[in-house]
Each structure stands twice: as structure tokens, then as C-alpha cells.
Amino acid sequence: MTYATAPILRRRLAPLVLLAMVTVLALVGCGNLGEFDEEGVARQAERYYAEKYGDNAHVVDVWEDRSYALFGYQSSGRAFCTMSDGQTVLVDFEDGVVGDNRQQDEVTAAYEQRFREELEGCCERLGDAGCDVASVTVNGVPLEEDGFFEGCISTYYWPEDPAGEKNGEVETTVEQSASFFYARYTGDDSFFEQEASRVSLGVPYVKIELSGADADYADGFPTDVPETPAWVAPIEGACRALLPLTDGDTETRVVVYQGGCRDGVPEDTDAAVLSDAENGKLGELSPFDDSDTGADDIGSWLIVEWFPVGKGVYVTSDECGVRLRTGDVELETVESPVSLEELQESGSLERFDEREFAPGAFEAYSLAVAPDLFARLPESVRDKGWFNIRLAYDNQDPQTGLAELGVTPGGLAPTLYRVEKNPAAEDVDSAPPYEVIAMRTETLANGFQYSEPELFADAPTLLVRM
Incomplete structure (x- = not known):
């Protein structure tokens, strides 16, 4: 081989090398699928289900959860077990049973009620601080209505027809979802303590509109804002009261708006303003940011205060x-x-x-x-x-x-x-x-x-x- 022919040979080999690399990556991407003890997982699900509910339901299907990686699927390290009564048990290959969805409706409603009670108490304390609460929504749903946690708490997703896909039929892209809980709910508050280390509330988004103390500014444009507005302490108190639900992990996001704003536009203005202008935003408590800015265990505040430069x-x-x-x-x-x-x-x-x-x-x-x-x-x-x-x-x-x-x-x-x-x-x-x-x-x-x-x-x- 001469120096003149070497580049030609390399060009011919390049597609073969690329094909080999793609093949290896594809095999790596999905090589761990199916590498679990399906019978052992089914036994875990049946034993857990019997101990929790006293039923003798058995597993009729096991679907390995998967995620898409480069050039293929890979195992997520857990499996959904369909029980003979139509419910589903989720099993983690390393940590064991995650929970089941049999009680998802009543448990979700119970979490909603606990959340509602704390926010209603927050509204009372806001009133004591001189604020008038116009509205409170959770995930876009009015606080007094049901359903604001539907599809949010400890939710997992899997294909609608996993058995069909496993048997080589057309792969479905439709997913179903459910909320999985480990402890059994009997109406006793001890359930929340048992489930606290496992549950995820899905970062509830609370929106509060109020007026009164430190919440009335011309055109919803806050200026000369106090160091700590009157509405801060009641909201912090409510968020701290919710911490036991999640074993101390803060999840609640709260955004405070000046009352009289509708879709970001104050009712008494004629200006044509789009909703993303966020008129009247007074502050936001984020659970994701540093805790060294005063709110400590529940997140960090943004206090909106416009000042001229x-x-x-x-x-x-x-x-x-x-x-x-x-x-x-x-x-x-x-x-x-x-x-x-x-x-x-x-x-x-x-x-x-x-x-x-x-x-x-x-x-x-x-x-x-x-x-x-x-x-x-x-x-x-x-x-x-x-x-x-x-x-x-x-x-x-x-x-x-x-x-x-x-x-x-x-x-x-x-x-x-x-x-x-x-x-x-x-x-x-x-x-x-x-x-x-x-x-x-x-x-x-x-x-x-x-x-x-x-x-x-x-x-x-x-x-x-x-």
C-alpha cells in the first residue's frame, strides 16, 4: 500500500467503521432490556399485594419500563405488573415494590384535602396580616374545587398495550399513567407519615391573588416595597406546615399577584397588554433555589420591586x-x-x-x-x-x-x-x-x-x- 492509496482505503473503510460503531451503540443502548428476574418480580408484587389488601390476586403480565437512549431503548430498572383484578403494581429491581395504583383516587383526594386545609389556614393568616385574598389556585384549579392533584402525585407512565408490543404487534405510542402508593390508606392521618419518604407531589404551583397590606400598587407596578412584605410570613408558614407530607423535601412553588389582575391585565386599565407581561406580580417562592436567602427550608423568594436607574x-x-x-x-x-x-x-x-x-x-x-x-x-x-x-x-x-x-x-x-x-x-x-x-x-x-x-x-x- 502506497501513501497515495492509503486515503482511498480509509475512505472505503470509514462507512464500515461507522456502521460498526452504530451497531455497538445500538446494542449498548438496549442490551440490558429483559435482563431481570421476571418470576421474582412477579412474586414480589403478589406478596406485597396480598399483605397490603389481603387479596390473592396474581400477576397476569409484566412490562419492563424503558427509556429511549441513543439508537435504542434501555431499561429503567423497574417493571409494571398487571394484577388479575386489573390494578398495577410497580416494582423496582433494586429497591423492591414502589407501590400500586388501587387506591390512587382516594389517596389523591386525601392529599388534596390536607393541602387545601393548610392553604385555607394561610388565607386566614393573610387576613390577619391585613391582606384580602381574591383567589387561590393550585395547578390552575381553584382551591375549593377537586382535582388539582389529579395526575400529579407519584405518577408513572407506561404503554397502553404493553402485552401487544411484547408479542411483536404494532408498537403503540399511547401511554397510560397512574399514581402509585406503598402504604394502605384507611382514612387515618398516619398514612401521610408512612408515605412521606416515598411520595412526590409533583411541585404544586400555587397562585395567590391578594390586595391590602403591601399589595396595592398603581398599575400593578411595585415600588418602595418593604424589606419583608406582610404576605411573606403567612405563605412561608403554610409551606413549612406542608413539609411533613414530603418528609421535609420542599416542593411547593407559590406565586403572588396583586388582586384585580385578570390574565396579567389589571381590570382598571385600558392598555392592550398580553398575559405574559405578568402585571401585578408581587413575588415568588421557588423550591428549587438556594436556601440561604431567608426562606431556609422551603426555598428562596423573589420580591418584585421596580426602582429607577x-x-x-x-x-x-x-x-x-x-x-x-x-x-x-x-x-x-x-x-x-x-x-x-x-x-x-x-x-x-x-x-x-x-x-x-x-x-x-x-x-x-x-x-x-x-x-x-x-x-x-x-x-x-x-x-x-x-x-x-x-x-x-x-x-x-x-x-x-x-x-x-x-x-x-x-x-x-x-x-x-x-x-x-x-x-x-x-x-x-x-x-x-x-x-x-x-x-x-x-x-x-x-x-x-x-x-x-x-x-x-x-x-x-x-x-x-x-
Whole structure:
């Protein structure tokens, strides 16, 4: 073989090598399917079922749970056992029986009642704190109605007809689901203690609309918010009271809105505002964030407080665990590294052909965090080096200085654009040199434009008014 023929041979071998690699990966992806003691799993299910219910139901089918990996399926390490009475027992190959779905309806209803009782107590305590509760929903369902935990608690999914698929028939894509519980429910509260280490509530999403103390702001735009609003303690108390249901693992997410908002639009406004503008959002308690920001065992708070930074610009945190106050974010007028003409000629503004620009208003700003801010933030935020904010812009504010420039603001002109170097421009000749991000076309209820950028520890954000 000469050096001239070697590349040709390699090109011929390449497809064969690729085919071999794909075959190996496919075998690895599904090689562990069926590698379990089906009879042993069935015996576990039957023994558990008999001890729990006193029934002699037997297993009529075993379906190995699977997940899709690269080039094939792999075992999830558990199996669904269909019992002769039509119920299902879920068995983990290592940990044993997970539970069964025979009592799922009554157990789900029992969890709903426990959850409802705690939130009703929360509403009473909110009233004592000077707040009037307009509505409470859980997973989008009014608190007083049933069904807000349906399909949420300890839920598992499996194919509708596993037996047919196992026998080589057409694979079904339809799934069925059920909630599986290990302990037997007899109406006694001891059940919740027995099940606490096993149950998952599926991260209940609680939405509370209220008014009164620390909850009444013009157009649902919170300013001058107290360090700890009156509604915080009652909500924290309810979430802590729910912890025993999940053996101390926090799962409940609570979002608080100012009463009078309907789908994000205050009832007393004529502004055409889309629901995702989130008018009237007062705060959010997230179970997923660092616990070193005051809420400890139940998560971290986002307290919405808009404050001005100059030139008609307002800022608030949009990240749980990050509380911003006046002085934490600074806006400074700077010399723009790029002109409006350069942005237009480079194609960086092609996406905004339908937007109206105000060349006479062109001005650049640097938006940056205070030097000591990140040292006061949770460790997780410090580690990633950035956090989310919401930015609002009032182009009617006298501080914009537009009147002195002879510019009459109207609608979305002028507005603010974030301008960043486009990393793709280094590798793609046709890519514009700058990436430009506009504020939204809809406004907040008070008429302010808004966007949802990030703030970084090591670099300011460049905003261009035009």
C-alpha cells in the first residue's frame, strides 16, 4: 500500500467503521432490556399485594419500563405488573415494590384535602396580616374545587398495550399513567407519615391573588416595597406546615399577584397588554433555589420591586434568591461603540424592518451591577456569574432628555435595544457583526416597554436608545 492509496482505503473503510460503531451503540443502548428476574418480580408484587389488601390476586403480565437512549431503548430498572383484578403494581429491581395504583383516587383526594386545609389556614393568616385574598389556585384549579392533584402525585407512565408490543404487534405510542402508593390508606392521618419518604407531589404551583397590606400598587407596578412584605410570613408558614407530607423535601412553588389582575391585565386599565407581561406580580417562592436567602427550608423568594436607574429606565430582579434595591444596579451614559448607520448597514437591524427608529434620540448606556453586589448574592448565582432581571422603559419620562433633543416620543419609538457582539460573525461571513435584542412590542399596564435580560458580574450590558 502506497501513501497515495492509503486515503482511498480509509475512505472505503470509514462507512464500515461507522456502521460498526452504530451497531455497538445500538446494542449498548438496549442490551440490558429483559435482563431481570421476571418470576421474582412477579412474586414480589403478589406478596406485597396480598399483605397490603389481603387479596390473592396474581400477576397476569409484566412490562419492563424503558427509556429511549441513543439508537435504542434501555431499561429503567423497574417493571409494571398487571394484577388479575386489573390494578398495577410497580416494582423496582433494586429497591423492591414502589407501590400500586388501587387506591390512587382516594389517596389523591386525601392529599388534596390536607393541602387545601393548610392553604385555607394561610388565607386566614393573610387576613390577619391585613391582606384580602381574591383567589387561590393550585395547578390552575381553584382551591375549593377537586382535582388539582389529579395526575400529579407519584405518577408513572407506561404503554397502553404493553402485552401487544411484547408479542411483536404494532408498537403503540399511547401511554397510560397512574399514581402509585406503598402504604394502605384507611382514612387515618398516619398514612401521610408512612408515605412521606416515598411520595412526590409533583411541585404544586400555587397562585395567590391578594390586595391590602403591601399589595396595592398603581398599575400593578411595585415600588418602595418593604424589606419583608406582610404576605411573606403567612405563605412561608403554610409551606413549612406542608413539609411533613414530603418528609421535609420542599416542593411547593407559590406565586403572588396583586388582586384585580385578570390574565396579567389589571381590570382598571385600558392598555392592550398580553398575559405574559405578568402585571401585578408581587413575588415568588421557588423550591428549587438556594436556601440561604431567608426562606431556609422551603426555598428562596423573589420580591418584585421596580426602582429607577435614570433616563426613564426601571429595573427589578427576575430571579428567586436575588433581591435588588436602589443602588444595586447602575446606568451610565457612554460613548457608543457603534452608530445607528453602522448597525443598519451591517444588517444587524434587518429583523426590525417593521420597527420605527428615532435617529435623533440615539444614545448609548452601560447597565452594570454595583461592585459589591455579587458578594451578597447566593452562592449558586455567584458561581454562574449572572442573574435574570426585568427592564422597563418609560420614553415619556422627562429624565430621558428627549425634549431637549427635539424628539417627541410615541408608542415604541424611541425604545431600548441590547447590543452585543455576534459570536457567529467570526465563523460565518454572512452573519451580522452585532446581535441586537429589542424590547417587547407589548407593554406593561402602565404603558412602559419591557424586556427580560440578564446582568453579568464581569461585563456591563450595552443598551442603545434609538
